Amino acid sequence: MKNKVIVITGASGTGKTTISRYLEDKYRIPHVITHTTRAPRTGEKNGVDYYFETKESFDKNHFLEQVEYSGNKYGSSVEGLEQAWQKSPLVSIVVDSKGAIAYQKRYPEQTIILFMKADLETVTDRLKKRGDEFERLKQRIASEENRRDFEIPKELYGNYYEIINKDIKNTKDSVDGIVQKIE
Numbered sequence: 001m002k003n004k005v006i007v008i009t010g011a012s013g014t015g016k017t018t019i020s021r022y023l024e025d026k027y028r029i030p031h032v033i034t035h036t037t038r039a040p041r042t043g044e045k046n047g048v049d050y051y052f053e054t055k056e057s058f059d060k061n062h063f064l065e066q067v068e069y070s071g072n073k074y075g076s077s078v079e080g081l082e083q084a085w086q087k088s089p090l091v092s093i094v095v096d097s098k099g100a101i102a103y104q105k106r107y108p109e110q111t112i113i114l115f116m117k118a119d120l121e122t123v124t125d126r127l128k129k130r131g132d133e134f135e136r137l138k139q140r141i142a143s144e145e146n147r148r149d150f151e152i153p154k155e156l157y158g159n160y161y162e163i164i165n166k167d168i169k170n171t172k173d174s175v176d177g178i179v180q181k182i183e
């Protein structure tokens with residue numbers, strides 16, 4: 001198989017991380033670890049969930065693309081992608097929609113985009129249950145970037161799979177169908 005990357009995008013709480021973990025557990029598809037200046041959430045580990053950076057250390061990386069999202073910086077490096085491809089020709093990455101556009105442009109033949117969708121009420125409820133601190137959660141939900149990511153950007157029209165993540169079993173079935181088609 002030629003190296004490929006499953007790019008998982010969508011608004012906060014729509015299930016991107018859940019699906020990335022599912023791909024890892026069921027199919028041994030490793031995820032690319034990206035960099036962020038946001039503080040770790042309870043249970044998140046440096047070098048596993050993210051590389052947690054200071055503003056200074058963040059800028060020392062060689063980014064393939066980087067964004068500002070709800071007041072924090074996020075970025076993914078060529079090295080991170082190459083490292084994941086060394087483990088497996090098929091890997092996944094969780095990024096915002098700007099990141100998804102960047103991957104589609106740079107690796108048009110190798111990018112498979114999953115656009116995760118759920119309604120605002122559902123995601124708000126899930127983020128509360130995830131334990132996100134309330135003030136941060138409100139700020140995140142209201143952020144321009146998050147509001148934007150409830151819809152797929154026009155640059156990706158015709159080039160993505162939409163997954164409506166209500167019932168988790170149906171969601172996993174849809175993901176299974178997509179993974180099995182990847183050559």
Ligand SMILES: Nc1nc2c(ncn2[C@@H]2O[C@H](COP(=O)(O)OP(=O)(O)O)[C@@H](O)[C@H]2O)c(=O)[nH]1
Binds near residue numbers: 012013074096100
């Ligand atoms: N473009 C880009 N987006 C990223 C990267 N890493 C994470 N993100 C996105 O940044 C946004 C915020 O991530 P996070 O703080 O973990 O919040 P969550 O979406 O609520 O889990 C999400 O849309 C992530 O997909 C990256 O390296 N590049």
Ligand SMILES: Nc1ncnc2c1ncn2[C@@H]1O[C@H](COP(=O)(O)OP(=O)(O)O)[C@@H](O)[C@H]1O
Binds near residue numbers: 011015016019127167
């Ligand atoms: N279909 C679902 N039904 C119920 N809870 C879900 C579902 N999908 C995800 N969750 C939960 O919702 C929360 C947000 O999901 P997560 O994968 O962290 O979203 P994202 O990475 O897009 O912010 C997590 O606590 C997760 O376990």
